[in-house]
Amino acid sequence: MEVLTKTAALIAREDKYGAHNYHPLPVVLSKGDGVFVWDVEGKKYFDFLSAYSAVNQGHCHPQIIKAMTEQAQTLTLTSRAFHNNMLGAFEQYATETFHFDKLLPMNTGAEAVETAIKICRKWAYEKKGIPENNAQIVVCKNNFHGRTTTIISFSNDTNARKNFGPFMDGFIKIEYDNLEALKEVLKNNRNIAGFLVEPIQGEAGVYVPSEGYLKKAKTLCEEHNVLFIADEVQTGIARTGRLLATCGNCSCTDKHCSDIPETKPDILILGKAISGGAYPISAVLANNDIMEVIQPGNHGSTFGGNPVAAAVGIAALKVVKDEKLAENAFEMGELFRTELNTFISTCDLIKSVRGKGLLNAILVNDTEDSSTAWDICMLLKENGLLAKPTHGNIIRFAPPLVITKEQLLECVEIIKKSINAISI
Structure with missing residues (x-):
């Protein structure tokens, strides 16, 4: 009888008892610290995915874990049937950080996208005057905003859509990074409520739009009284070398990049790293004239805005600011792309490297x-x-933003070594 390794046995158990909705690498992780993770056999790895950019602050950041454990020993959940003493503090800290009037807390990125869609539609009927049930939201092809039935209704990922219909109406798909397409659809449809866009299409392969695209798209939306909705679940919280990717294409060393976005969304969607990967937290932010359409009973979540999430959210955002993670992401990202571009100029197996900050990808030939x-x-x-x-x-290469220059250069050598082994 074959004796399985510890890794193989754990993978086999998960395969037997769990739904097969992912295809992970055959590694079983049991510990994380900073930029490193360890598997159950004790092997140490650099983490270059960061839980899809949730662990921007590094694994098990002590300040975030401290906030979580201290709050968990005091009060974990009240539901929104009652007030709690942490939610307001989190809402204030986050809205002041991102310069919005209001925050609506949820748990996951997909929930936050659904929330933004609901807010946008209700605003369209009550503020813009679009006839009820006629609102349209413009989205981009090859988007990834989640996998709920509403969201896959405007996806063109066959694997996410097949056999999950019928799908929801109310969405118009256009080419990403195509201002003419956006201009045309806004001009020819009076019932457009919003434009939902990723500042960088991460899941599609880290597609970075043309310089000025976001700013010009926002201007077009303003001209037509359409809400500009930025899904920064993956790109937000310093990942791209600035606090928000909607800060444009400038360097984070410019003063305003760590403060007010160049292209301020009407609705901002955040998730993932807003908790540092320690707890499920997401948020939708908007100013009063938009958020006021949401009234008691319109939307909610039992866990959204719970005290643990609030404490963790404050700590996670403070770490980003105190440790200057946006600045580090910018500098390390520049170094990473420079090193890899030098390498791939002599390597036929890799076509290109692209990205912003520490959200990067290589295109295999x-x-x-x-x-x-x-x-x-x-x-x-x-x-x-x-x-x-x-x-x-x-x-995709997206290490925790706490990575040092020495660690990054070591990782570049690992990447070069691995690619060269395939090239031979």
Whole structure:
């Protein structure tokens, strides 16, 4: 009888008792600290995914864990049937950080996107005067905003959509990074309520839009009284080298980048790193003239805004500010792309590297249905670095923002070594 390793046994148990809705790398993690994670066999790895950019502050950041454990020993949940003494503090800290009047707390990124859609539609009927049930929201092709039935209604990911219909109406899809397409749809439809967009399309392969795209798109929305909705669940909280990716294409060393966004959304959607990966937290932010359409009974969540989430959220945002993580992400991202661009100039296997801050990707010179990117990630794992392919031939690299220059250069060498092993 075959004796399974500890890793194989744990994977087999998960495979037997769990739904098969993910295809993870064959590694079982049991510990994390900063930029590192360890598997159950004791092997140490650099984490270059950061739980899809949730762990921007690094694994188990002591300040965040302290806030969570202290609050968990005092009061964990009241529901919103009662007030609690932490929610207002979190709402104040977050709204002052991002310069909005109001915050609506939820738990996950998909929930926050659903919340933003509801707010946008209600605003359209009550403020803009669109006939009820006629509001349209413009979205971009190849988007990723979650996997609820509403959200996949405007996805063009076949794997996320097939056999999950019927789908919801009320969405118009246009090309990403195409201002003419946005201009045309706004001009020809009086019932447009909002434009929902990712500042960088992360899941699609870290597609960075043209310089000025976001700012010009916001101007078009203003001209047509349409809400500009930024989904910064993945790009927000310093990931792209600025507090928000909607701060434009300037360097985080510019004074305003750590403060007021260049392209201020009408509705801002946050999640993931707003908790530092320690707890499920998401939030929708808007000013009073928009958020006031939500009244008691319109929307809610038993866990949204719970005391633990509030304490964790404050601590997570303070870490970003105190440790200057946006600045570090900007500098380390510049270094990462410079080093990899030098390398790939002599490597036929990699077509390009792209990204902003520490949200980057390499495009493998092979078809989407090939195994090359997966094979590279398996070699990366063997060499002590964890990353994951997206869309078959793209590998996303997103380490925790606490990474140092020495650690980053060590990781670049691991990436080069792994790619060269495939090239031979």
